[in-house]
Amino acid sequence: MSRPGFVLSVDAQTPPLVVFQGEKVLLERLPVDASVLYPPEALQGIRSLDEAISRALDAPVDSEPLRALLKRGSRVTIVFEDLSQPVTSRTAPDVRQRVIELVLERAAAAGVDDVELIAATGLRRRLTAHDLQRVLGERVYASFAPDHVRSHDAEDENLQVVGELADGTPIEVNGRVASSDLVISVRLATAVGNEGAAAVATKLIGAKTARARGSFAVRTAAAAAEISTDAFDDLVDTIGDKAQVFTVDVTLTPEPTGPASAFLSKREREWSLTDRALSAGLQAATRILPARARIGLAQVSGVGYGVTSVVAGKPSSVHPLTEAFLAQQQVAQFDRPADVALFGIPNPGTIGSSLNPVTAAALGLGQIFNGATAEPVVRAGGTAIFYHPLTPWFHPLHDPAYIDFFAEVLTQSTDPAVISEQFEEKFAADPWYRHVYQTSSSNHALHPFHAWYSAAPAIAHLGEIIFVGGDHGSTRRLGFKSASTLADALEMASGSVGLAPAITYVHGAPVSISEVS
Amino acid sequence: MAGLAIRLAVTPSVHGLEHVKEQGGPFIFVANHPSELDEALVRNALRSVVPRLVSVAVEPRGGIRGLVDQALSLRSASRLSALLKSGTSVLLFAETTRTGDGSLAPLDLGAAALGIRTGVPLVPVALLGTFRALPPWRLTVEPGRPRVSVLFSRPIRAGSGDESSAVTESIAQAIEVGLAEESRGWYGARRSPADVVVPRETEGQPEAGWRRMWKATATPTGPTRRRVWQ
Amino acid sequence: MSAFSPLEGQHIMLTGATGFVGQAILEKLLADYPTTRMTLLIRPKGSLTGQARLKSLLRKPVFSKWRERVGQEEVDRAMTERISVIESSMGSVAGLPADLDVLIHSASTVSFDPPIDEAFKTNVGGAVGLYEALLATGSDPHVVHVSTAYVGGINKGTVLEASLKHTIQWRDEMAAALAARTTVEASSRRPEVLRKMIADAKLDNGKVGPHAVAIAAEIGRTEWVTKRLVDYGRTRAQSVGWADVYAFTKSMSERVAEELWAGNGHRLSVVRPAIIESALKHPFPGWIDGFKVADPLIIAYGRGLVPEFPGLPDSILDIIPVDIVVNATLAVAANPPAPADPKYFHLSSGGRNPLTFREIYENVLKYFRANPIPDEQRGHIRTPYWDFPGARAIARSLRTGERANKLLQRTLLRLPSTQTTRSFMRQASARQTDLELLRAYSDLYQNYTQAEIIYDDSRTAALNDTLPPDARQTFGFDATEIDWDNYLQEVHFPAVTTLMRTFSSRPRAKAQVEKPLPQNPEAAAFFDLEGTVLASNIVEQYLWVRLASLDRAKWPQELANLFGSLPKYLAADRRDRGEFIRTFYRRYEGVDEQALRQLIHDTVGDVLLQRIRPEAVRQIRKHREAGHRTILVTGAIDVLVEPFVTLFDEVVSSHMHSKDGIWTGHLSKPPLVDEARAAWLRLYGEREGIDLKKSYAYGDSIADRAWLELVGNPQAVNPDAALFQHATQKHWRIHQWSDHNHSRFDTVGELLRGDIVQSASSTPALGPSPKEITHE
Structure with a gap:
């Protein structure tokens, strides 16, 4: 506790x-x-990530185990979050890599050939090859690059319509995702803030839809409205006609990454002598160094993440669990x-x-x-x-x-x-x-x-x-x-x-x- | 010291350490053994994770080192169990024979038996590229810092009731997947065992010896920068 | 006579009516001599006829008081009924009226240091033409020849009102002056002179191109000719005892008047005013048209620009208000002398009411201390105290200042252009202007303030005494009446500084919001790439491409090679930009074009994009919105320009010659730089129907000047020192677009990381291609 x-x-x-x-x-x-x-104070990170992930995948919430969902010849798309922030400490592999490796092992064992990995970037920038390598790991990236791993393109021509917003604008979603048999979404949630919308599809929509959905008028109306009925409620568990969504929710907690930054997350009252010395050193360095070097300093004293829970299964059931877990924090x-x-x-x-x-x-x-x-x-x-x-x-x-x-x-x-x-x-x-x-x-x-x-x-x-x-x-x-x-x-x-x-x-x-x- | 020598001689890349790091305690590493470079390489890869490591090969080593092994009686299972209990990890080169061409020979059942007996997790380790870097007929490592890889698979926990042959088979499969990554990529290597449609060997008979040797010593087609100037 | 009515009903001809004194005379005649008729000799100017010039003349402020008094209708009536205009220039005076009673000749050159032939043509030749025309009419008007007191020459002591005593023959001087132009023109075409002109032109314009050099050389030659002729004038004047060519030619023209008019039995009066300054009373106190001799000095002093002045404190500055001059001239006109016996009148104050230089200075000091000129930057300008150290000391400090400033400017031109150097350049230019001003004053005023001459005006005083007492108010011209302190403090200085003040106290213009560009489908915007749209150059682009395609181990070798070749490239660049491009592009020999395209597409394209200037993108967008065609013209290779193609409607770049898909290192056609680009622009404009006068062009180096000048709206972007100078002179728009704070090191860092590519042979195997699998 x-x-x-x-x-x-x-x-x-x-x-x-x-x-x-x-x-x-x-x-x-x-x-x-x-x-x-x-x-x-941050929850302890899970020590044995492999086990936790495997357990989640084999005993998901409100869903068959992943092994059963993967069939030979299925069209599978793995969709992963892009937080634009480094996730887990700098030396260990990204948690998304761990999850995706385990998912892919099961897919390989089931004989699935048609697999694509898509970064759910929404309107954010495309991930470069380097970014994708960092998220997925060299080996997974090398297996799927350059054709089968990419970022979502909101301006793509091949978007599919899967529904309608309140004002009539069609909801256009990534074509590959909408035409898949199984969509496995790897989602991250941090201790502060929330996971965002329950439907991962919100991060895979086209630019027109995003514009209509995110416009200022719509936001103010939504804020004023008592009940929030989102047009995306239908897209939580299935996207379009046939794409079934299986989600893997990972909650994170901030963890010090650099040797010098442990003291930053401790309560100051409880700083030891070493912590005080480190802090003084950091102060001095910050004063002396020019701005660009200070940015580099942040790497040394930066903050990364550890994993606190992994839950997989049907999105509409998993999402409330994740939210409740985060609320504890x-x-x-x-x-x-x-x-x-x-x-x-x-x-x-x-x-x-x-x-x-x-x-x-x-x-x-x-x-x-x-x-x-x-x-x-x-x-x-x-x-x-x-x-x-x-x-x-x-x-x-x-x-x-x-x-x-x-x-x-x-x-x-x-x-x-x-x-x-x-x-x-x-x-x-x-x-x-x-x-x-x-x-x-x-x-x-x-x-x-x-x-x-x-x-x-x-x-x-x-x-x-x-x-x-x-x-x-x-x-x-x-x-x-x-x-x-x-x-x-x-x-x-x-x-x-x-x-x-x-x-x-x-x-x-x-x-x-x-x-x- | 040896670590530095390794890093100067070859370009090592290590994958899968996270599986090892997460679980504490000693491990039994079961590796293939294509060349003399292997032990030093694995030791170097594990230097930060596993403090104490002892290595044993199924095929006895000749010369002075064989004598040393005899003295330490590392070849006996009980000795190894004792070491494991005290926290030292063991690196087992479990191939019954050393193939002269870098492919995988059948594994000795002893590794699995040790795992079953002590309950210590077994970690399959695939070593790639070491045959090419230091083949048996060379004295020194090939110049040009050849690429070598150390791939750790997920630890296998053997319960006390498991059959050692089954466990050995899973270890061998894990190592084979690792070896196949070189030619088929990560996903492709894991994909192929499930595919009964595409046979591993095209003709159904083992490849000729020289062909295996040829493939094993071919220059690697690792990732390079695109050549713009011809 | 009951009422004093001079010049009653007379027909008066006036030359130089558009000048300072001429305007005042015309005004006085219109206002206070109501029965007179005037004929004006006005030269047509450009498209304005003499009549039109008269009309605009009557709108000037000198006539305002009269117009207020009598009303616009009377003004119009006077214009039609009392004034007639003869259009001619001095050189050729067509038929003069035969019934003139008085001719007042006040036309002359305006400047003090014209080329000798111009001075003679206007002052002497003009008088000759006028008198000869007058003789041709056979009539006998009283001619009042307006000269200047300084025809007395460089003298010491008192000068009497009499004919000049010198033996210089005006005909010889005139012939020599006109011949001087021919000589000097011929001399300017000598190889020695022309070589120097070419060398100077090349120094400033070499980078722009041969055409620009030729134009500059010819301009240099004409300037040389003018300077030489000015030198001829000044030196000849000084050699025969006058201060400058103006006084010299005016004295020659007096001789002309004496010889041609008085010598032929006619009545001649000569008035010689000193330095004419603003009016004491009429038409209103302080009226002045433009700045006169002493005024620039006063202004400069008020603005704190003149730290010291060459002049003797006790020397007399002979100032006379213009209304006294006008009254005196008209009184002289009303009192003709005997035929063939010309009378001379000095209109000056130095004789009976002298104003020393020290008095002027003290008044100026007092005035500006009480009414300092507001200066936006510094609050108010504090005027300096003068010590009068003497001419020599001043000349020395002036020389040193000029030399130092010239050196500074030359140095700045060589330095790379940054924010700091540009502000230094601006300051140096301003300082140069100030020094030139000081030098001009110094040279000019030396003669006026170091002279120790007194102009005796007893004859003028006597003439004034003949006026009836009640007429003195309107028609009097007594220099002793002037209270100098009052005149300077209350009348003259305020008048002279009014203009300066109104300008300084304008409310500060609010920072302007950029207006959108005017819509025009026929206009185009031409952009240069390196340094303008992209904060990089072709060497950098090459470097990124090269490093991205080499293993890291080979980088030091490549960099060393590049730096080793740098001197060769710099030398080529100094000679000719096209040559530099050609030499440099040899490095691209052996490039596989397809591979390069892929490389740009995958990685280096992003690296190049990072160097784009966001203000440039915004500007391009603005042009697009205004319907202009946007065109990129660059010497870079088309493959490297790929990432920017979408920004522009059209892209013109270099193309490498390739054989079997491999580049040979040679260009397929000459690179479009400098004057070649200008020629292309012209051709493009014609071919595509672009109106170049309404178009825009953006460039950053002096070499771009050639084609920037072709469009109606040239813009300099982060200009180098030489282009900055040129742009400020020509009032081009200068943009400062930020150099991105993404340093080159970050770029290299990204290259180091980001671009390991799987070589073609090891494509990952996924088993059979997904397309071949049928779905259940």
């Missing part, structure tokens, strides 16, 4: 606490009487929402990259409603203070739509309704974006829009949004305020929350980019 989450009340003896600020790790002293929300107990909430935003672990400002902001704001707690940590109209430099850096290959979104769209307006009306069509129809999405490795043109819409409820909920250490120009462009220290930020916020607000700091890193697409 791991320790449940708890709330620390800051007093004069509290040591400075770890706060992630992009590629930096700060030690901040919080004002007295602030609360610090520690998430429940959330902190439910706290007295009342605070006036001011603090969040740190780290960088993802991919080498040499940092978050672009729009994604960073969306990640941060996603913590309001999809964070470590069941209810929002900050009251309506309160202030949220984030730590991130928001440097206007964009990956030249992955983010061309983001660059233009930042330079053209946000300069005109930050209001999602206006953005959706004036710019979405133009971006969606642009041939260059489509070209680089399909042939190169770029996010789809709608991606920045959906990221911005997903942040909109949080922006509406909050009164003030301040970024500590944020680049002044880009913070302003996004419509937020920037401060150089926490004290300044609280000063700025005092206009709306008063001079002695109730402050809560949500400790630990956000580990999932909430469901963007």
Whole structure:
């Protein structure tokens, strides 16, 4: 049994606490009487993964064992999640690789020849050969490359219609998936946040469908509606006429990967002398190193994942189990929402990259409603203070739509309704974006829009949004305020929350980019 | 030291270690034995995972080392069991004879028996490319850092009631799958046993000896960069 | 006489009516001499007839007070009834009216240092033509010849109002001046001179192409001719005792008037005004048309640009307000002398009411301290104190400053172009302009402020005394009446600085939102690739391709080889870009085209895409939205340009010659660079019906100048130093597109990782192909 989450009340003896600020790790002293929300301590990762996976595959929930579902001559498609974050520690193979190997062994034993692996990227960028190798392992990748393993292409011509959305737009789904006999989906869920929609098909839809589904109007309507009836409810267990879905849900927990980062996930009160020394070393290094090297530092002190549970079977039965399991990891107990909430935003672990400002902001704001707690940590109209430099850096290959979104769209307006009306069509129809999405490795043109819409409820909920250490120009462009220290930020916020607000700091890193697409 | 020598001489690639890492405790590694390079290679691969390892070959080693083996009486099953109980893993080269051409010879039943007796998991290990790198007629490893692979399969836990021949058969199959990966790819190697339609041998008779030798020593067609300049 | 009414009912002819003094004379005649009739000699200018010029002349501010007083209808009536226009130029004066009573000749050159032949043609030849035409009419008007006080030459002491005492023959000088042009033109065509012109032109324009060099060389030659003729003028003037060719030619024209007019028994008066500045009272205090002699100096001082000045503090600057000059001239006109006995009048202040240089300086200082010129950057400009160290010290510091700045500019041109060097370049250009200004003033004012001449104006004073007392208000011209402090502080300085102030205090223009481009299906946008759309060059592209296809072990060898050949390539590039391309592309010998295409498609394409400039993509999109055709023109090989093809409507690139699918290392046709590209552009425009005048072109180096100039909207993108200079001069739009912060090392890192490819032979076996299996 791991320790449940708890709330620390800051007093004069509290040591400075770890706060992630992009590629930096700060030690901040919080004002007295602030609360610090520690998430429940991570569950132990499963030690013997092979056994756990095999057990799940052989005794699934509400379904025949996988062996029975695989028949000679079946058309099988394996669909796996892409979280755009490294999953499991750097040296061990990816958990998806382990699951897929076991699945494929059974498929091979059954004599299945028609197997394809598809990354359920949704509107995210295509995974490069290198990415796929990392996820699937060299040997599996080599067996199926280049024709039988690929990423989902939302702009593909060969999409199949399998249903209809509420407003009449046809639901177009990946052609291969819809025409398969058996679809095995390998899904990941992290301790904070959720697994997303129950239907994996939401990540395999075409661009038009995604646009209709994710548009701002639809989102606001869905949020306002009492009952959420999703058109995708029909697609949870079967996609189209014949594709039966068998899901393997894996829940993850953050685990320190580097030798130096163990102390980052421990509660500061419990740091040993070594931990304190390491932390001092990290502080010094962060101060001295230039920004690009700091990003490399994050690799050493980064955070990876361990597996906490593996459940397989019928998606509509497995999904609630996963959700319940994850709910255990959330902190439910706290007295009342605070006036001011603090969040740190780290960088993802991919080498040499940092978050672009729009994604960073969306990640941060996603913590309001999809964070470590069941209810929002900050009251309506309160202030949220984030730590991130928001440097206007964009990956030249992955983010061309983001660059233009930042330079053209946000300069005109930050209001999602206006953005959706004036710019979405133009971006969606642009041939260059489509070209680089399909042939190169770029996010789809709608991606920045959906990221911005997903942040909109949080922006509406909050009164003030301040970024500590944020680049002044880009913070302003996004419509937020920037401060150089926490004290300044609280000063700025005092206009709306008063001079002695109730402050809560949500400790630990956000580990999932909430469901963007 | 030996590890460094190995890494300088060849380009090793190791797969499947995760299966070994997850379960603690000693293992019985059962490997094929195409060349003299094998022991050092496996040791090097396992150096971080398995602290203590002792290696034994079914076919007795000649010369001084044979004498050493005699002295340590490593060939006896009871000695090996004792070692296993104390936490030392054992590497068994279980082929009854060393084929001179790198293919797999039938395995001795002793490995399985040991596993059944002690309850220690058996890990089939397939070694690829070592025959090519250091064939029996060479003194030193082939220059150019030839590629060699060490493939660990999933551990087989033998219950006390299992037949050692059945266990041996599953070990042999696992090693064969590993060996087949070179030519058929990962999935293809696992696929082929299930396929009774496509026979393994085209004619139904074993290949001529020289053909086997030829295939075993052919230059590997591993992944290379695309040649643009002719 | 009960009412003082000079020039009653007289017919007055006026030359130079469009000039400063001429306008004022015309205005005075219209306003206060209501019974006079005027004939104006106006030269047609461009498409404007003399009549049209008169019309626009009457709209000028000098006539505003009069128009307010009498109303527009009266102005129109006056224009038709009191004024008639004769269209001619000075050189050829067609029929003059035969009933003139007075001719006021005030037309002359405007600048102080024209080429000698122009100066003589206008000032002397013009007078000759006028007087000869007048003689031809047979009439006998009183001619008032407006000269200048400085015909007195470089002298010390008092100059009396009398005919000039020199023996220079104006006919000889005129002939020599006109002959000088022929000589100098011939001299400019000598090989020695032309060689230097070609060398200089090559230095600046060599990279653009031979055509540009030729044009620049010819421009250099004409400039050389002009400079030489100016030198002829100044030196000849100085050798015979005048400060500059203006004073020299004006004195020659006095001789012409004396000889041709007074010498033929007619009445001649000569007025010699000093430095004419803004009006004291009429038409309104402070009226001035353009800046006069002293004004640029005042402005420059007010803007803090003149740290010191060459001049003696006690030297006298002879300033006279224009309305005094006008009144005096008209009074002279109303009092003709005896025939053949010309009278001379000095219109100056130095005689009886001198203004020393120190007084001017003190007034300027006081004025600008109280009313500093606002400067956007610095709040207000603080004017410096002058010490008057003397001409020599000034000249020395000026020389040093000029040399240092020239050196700085030359150095900056050689350095690679970055943000910092560009701002230095801007500062250096600004400093050069300032230094040139100082040099000009220094040279010019030396003579005016170091002279120790007093112009005696007793005759003028006597004439003023003949005015009835009640007429003095309107018609008086007494220099002693001028209160200098008041005049300078309240009248002249404000007038002169008004223009400057209104400009500085304009509300700062808000940062402009980019307007969308005008729709035009016949326009095109031409883009260069390297350095403009892509932040890389052909060497880099080659490197990525080469490294991606070699094993890592061979990389050091390849890099060493490339760096070793670098000097050869740099030398070729300096000579000619086409040559560089040809030499470099030899490295592609032996490439399998299919394999290269695959490589680009799989990996290197992404690497190239990473170097694309997002602003470029946005700009291309804007052109597309405006219906323009987007065209990429580059010297890169077409296979390497594959990833960008979708961005453009059309792509023109180099093509490698191949044999059996293998490249030979030679191009299949000459590369399209520099002037070849310009020629292609012209051809393309004609063939496709593109309106080049409405089109756009984007380039980044000086070599691109040749084809950038062909379109109506050339744009420089991250220009190198030389192109930056050119673009600022020609007012081209300059874009700064970001160099991506994805460094080259990251690119190499990705190449290291990402591209191991299964060779064709080892395709994974999946058993029989899925297509062959039938589904149950």
